[in-house]
Amino acid sequence: MNLPWKHAIVVGASSGIGEAIARRLVHAGCRVALIARRADRLEAICAELNREAGWEVALAVPHDVHRHEEIPWLFQNCALRLGGMDAIFYASGVLPRIAPDEYETATDVETIQVNLLGAIAWLNQAALRFEKTGSGTIVGIGSIAGDRGRRGNPVYCTSKAALATYLESLRNRLGRRGVKVVTAKPGFIDTEMTHGLAGMIWLISADRAAELILRAARRGRTVAYIPERWRLVGLVLRMIPSFLFRRLNV
Amino acid sequence: MSQLTSEQIAAGEARSILPGENLEVVEGWGRASNSVAYVFRPSTFDEVRSVFELARQSGRTVAFRGAGRSYGDAALNAENAVLDLTQLNRILAWDPAEGTITLEPGVTIRQLWEYVLPHGWWPPVVPGTMYPTLGGCLAMNIHGKNNYREGPIGDHVTEFDLLLPNGDLKRCSRTENVELFDAAIGGFGILGCFTRITLRMKRVYSGLLNVEAITARSLDHMMEIFERRAAGADYLVGWIDALAGGSHVGRGVIHAANYLANGDDPHPERTLRVESQQLPDRILGLLPKSMLWRLMRPFMNNAGVRIVNSLKYHAGALLDRRRVVRQSHVAFAFLLDYVPNWKQAYGPGGLIQYQSFIPRGHAADVFRRQLVLAQEAGFPPYLAVFKRHRADRFLMTHGVDGYSLALDFRITPRNRRAIWDLAAQLDEIVLAAGGRFYFAKDSTLQAQSVEQYLGSEAVDRFMRLKRECDPEGILETNLYRRLFGARAGDEASFRGER
Numbered sequence: 001m002n003l004p005w006k007h008a009i010v011v012g013a014s015s016g017i018g019e020a021i022a023r024r025l026v027h028a029g030c031r032v033a034l035i036a037r038r039a040d041r042l043e044a045i046c047a048e049l050n051r052e053a054g055w056e057v058a059l060a061v062p063h064d065v066h067r068h069e070e071i072p073w074l075f076q077n078c079a080l081r082l083g084g085m086d087a088i089f090y091a092s093g094v095l096p097r098i099a100p101d102e103y104e105t106a107t108d109v110e111t112i113q114v115n116l117l118g119a120i121a122w123l124n125q126a127a128l129r130f131e132k133t134g135s136g137t138i139v140g141i142g143s144i145a146g147d148r149g150r151r152g153n154p155v156y157c158t159s160k161a162a163l164a165t166y167l168e169s170l171r172n173r174l175g176r177r178g179v180k181v182v183t184a185k186p187g188f189i190d191t192e193m194t195h196g197l198a199g200m201i202w203l204i205s206a207d208r209a210a211e212l213i214l215r216a217a218r219r220g221r222t223v224a225y226i227p228e229r230w231r232l233v234g235l236v237l238r239m240i241p242s243f244l245f246r247r248l249n250v
Numbered sequence: 251m252s253q254l255t256s257e258q259i260a261a262g263e264a265r266s267i268l269p270g271e272n273l274e275v276v277e278g279w280g281r282a283s284n285s286v287a288y289v290f291r292p293s294t295f296d297e298v299r300s301v302f303e304l305a306r307q308s309g310r311t312v313a314f315r316g317a318g319r320s321y322g323d324a325a326l327n328a329e330n331a332v333l334d335l336t337q338l339n340r341i342l343a344w345d346p347a348e349g350t351i352t353l354e355p356g357v358t359i360r361q362l363w364e365y366v367l368p369h370g371w372w373p374p375v376v377p378g379t380m381y382p383t384l385g386g387c388l389a390m391n392i393h394g395k396n397n398y399r400e401g402p403i404g405d406h407v408t409e410f411d412l413l414l415p416n417g418d419l420k421r422c423s424r425t426e427n428v429e430l431f432d433a434a435i436g437g438f439g440i441l442g443c444f445t446r447i448t449l450r451m452k453r454v455y456s457g458l459l460n461v462e463a464i465t466a467r468s469l470d471h472m473m474e475i476f477e478r479r480a481a482g483a484d485y486l487v488g489w490i491d492a493l494a495g496g497s498h499v500g501r502g503v504i505h506a507a508n509y510l511a512n513g514d515d516p517h518p519e520r521t522l523r524v525e526s527q528q529l530p531d532r533i534l535g536l537l538p539k540s541m542l543w544r545l546m547r548p549f550m551n552n553a554g555v556r557i558v559n560s561l562k563y564h565a566g567a568l569l570d571r572r573r574v575v576r577q578s579h580v581a582f583a584f585l586l587d588y589v590p591n592w593k594q595a596y597g598p599g600g601l602i603q604y605q606s607f608i609p610r611g612h613a614a615d616v617f618r619r620q621l622v623l624a625q626e627a628g629f630p631p632y633l634a635v636f637k638r639h640r641a642d643r644f645l646m647t648h649g650v651d652g653y654s655l656a657l658d659f660r661i662t663p664r665n666r667r668a669i670w671d672l673a674a675q676l677d678e679i680v681l682a683a684g685g686r687f688y689f690a691k692d693s694t695l696q697a698q699s700v701e702q703y704l705g706s707e708a709v710d711r712f713m714r715l716k717r718e719c720d721p722e723g724i725l726e727t728n729l730y731r732r733l734f735g736a737r738a739g740d741e742a743s744f745r746g747e748r
Contacts, residue, residue, distance in 0.1 A: 043253060059253065060254070061253070062253075062254070062255075062256055062259075070259055072267050073259075074259065076267050076268060076329075080310070080329040083329060128270045129286075132270065132274065134275065
């Protein structure tokens with residue numbers, strides 16, 4: 001795929017959709033800073049990508065998204081090491097398995113930390129830069145789960161809904177400055193996060209998801225369902241009135 | 251290098267980050283290269299020192315930038331600090347009896363001539379535009395249409411102070427720190443910051459020049475006229491129709507100009523006034539000049555330039571009566587300022603200028619081959635300017651006893667790679683002929699070519715001075731990393747510019 005970016009950050013790049021996005025970016029000739037908690041996996045991926053490319057195209061940056069205080073320096077330093085920064089993809093996320101009667105605040109806070117606050121901390125840095133430079137692409141990986149507050153996982157849905165709202169606000173702030181802000185909403189993707197989940201339909205691979213997300217980002221789509229057929233599902237879900245929705249088993 | 255370690259990250263937190271509000275996209279003048287940098291606009295040299303300190307703390311480098319009139323990446327510094335010195339623009343001392351002036355680096359050529367002309371002086375060397383700063387002019391050691399007589403601007407500098415990244419000031423002249431004097435002039439801003447520059451002006455007895463236009467049928471004819479005229483003309487410049495092929499290769503129009511002798515101008519007090527020098531701001535009294543580039547835009551393609559050049563050449567030939575006209579210094583010297591923002595006519599991809607300097611004996615052959623190669627590649631230059639030069643004393647000089655040809659190429663996303671390939675081909679011809687290049691114009695050179703034309707000995711000396719003046723390697727630009735990064739042994743390889 002032909003991609004317009006030369007330098008990018010992928011947060012959550014050690015597995016799943018983030019890893020697939022990072023690999024595709026590198027294969028398209030982009031230099032990428034891969035950011036994730038698991039240093040050993042990052043290093044293995046970067047070593048492989050750099051070996052393939054024959055020069056240093058991938059920078060491994062071990063980082064825990066809880067550590068907000070590191071982020072401004074890390075963001076500036078990734079741009080310095082790569083020689084620029086045109087795009088950022090926030091793909092870190094957790095999907096804890098929750099029992100139907102479970103209300104564990106520690107788990108919920110962790111979900112908000114990784115799925116939402118980490119995104120805000122990283123994308124704020126990108127927004128600050130791109131607003132000044134008048135260009136750039138910001139991509140957040142939301143979820144179809146954010147379209148409605150479902151019974152299965154209240155805080156996961158909350159985190160993805162809040163992320164979508166945050167991204168919409170960024171888009172409205174930065175759109176007039178030439179910055180693209182894209183909300184990707186995947187359905188079911190075959191990754192570690194979804195292993196063992198029951199009732200997955202229209203399952204696609206992480207690589208296919210990455211391909212669709214990058215295509216949407218290149219076009220500067222505002223909200224992209226991954227794959228696009230989920231848009232109809234999202235539309236229907238959002239139109240169902242609350243009194244009916246709570247009786248449904250979704 | 252392919253990893254930021256947790257130790258580095260922990261150390262980084264303790265270090266300062268650069269202020270995000272200083273981020274800007276910084277462009278080369280030709281607009282074909284740009285990068286994002288943290289731009290600082292100091293109004294005192296203490297602020298300059300504090301930016302050095304900030305860079306040191308945050309592990310960044312610093313580039314100096316004047317008016318940003320270098321065509322390529324000479325005043326860019328991707329993801330690092332850029333010190334815009336245009337606010338440091340005071341004239342510190344002026345002796346109208348001797349014609350000696352001392353100024354800060356942000357003073358522009360325009361400020362300078364407006365200041366000295368009413369006293370009967372003119373800058374001995376000026377470029378084709380009046381907007382560059384003197385700091386930039388010294389760093390690039392610019393030349394004018396009189397290079398074969400007056401040398402580069404460095405030949406008229408009597409002394410300067412150079413601020414080093416460690417905060418020390420070095421006074422340099424032809425008797426003090428001579429080696430640094432010869433290296434910092436033309437050292438593209440990588441050794442230190444000029445803080446105080448003293449120059450000698452040239453005495454003039456009128457605000458006007460005698461100007462003559464001469465048509466040249468071919469490159470050989472143009473060179474023949476230059477050779478014949480060089481002894482008698484104060485200024486010589488040739489415009490070449492770079493789209494003309496076959497036996498017409500190198501045809502064009504030469505302008506020769508001479509100062510007026512004392513007494514030739516009946517009203518020098520009038521013509522020396524700044525107001526009598528101003529370029530008209532409307533064309534034919536109607537159209538504002540600021541609009542003009544929009545009218546040029548549709549002609550900026552091979553067919554359009556072919557028509558315009560042809561008209562220009564034949565009009566020149568038709569009017570070639572060897573009549574001498576009087577023209578103001580400004581109107582003659584600053585051709586590039588006639589159409590404000592003319593570079594916009596090249597479209598969003600901008601332009602690069604490819605200029606090479608060739609010893610006299612090889613010049614005609616080299617330039618003919620360059621023009622033909624560019625035409626064959628399908629990328630004829632839209633502007634080509636021919637000048638006469640001489641060798642000079644400066645370490646990193648572009649000066650040769652010979653000629654230069656400056657070729658403007660339009661850049662688009664589609665032709666970019668091919669133009670860079672063409673430039674590499676042109677480089678080979680230049681190097682084989684013992685030619686040189688000019689950092690103010692360059693976008694395309696490669697490190698090994700620089701080593702070849704300057705000679706390893708000169709580059710060794712320059713890098714030794716660099717280590718002495720800036721042992722921490724605080725001063726860098728994109729151009730420096732591109733051409734000297736391997737020599738400096740820094741980590742530039744991971745910062746892929748271009």
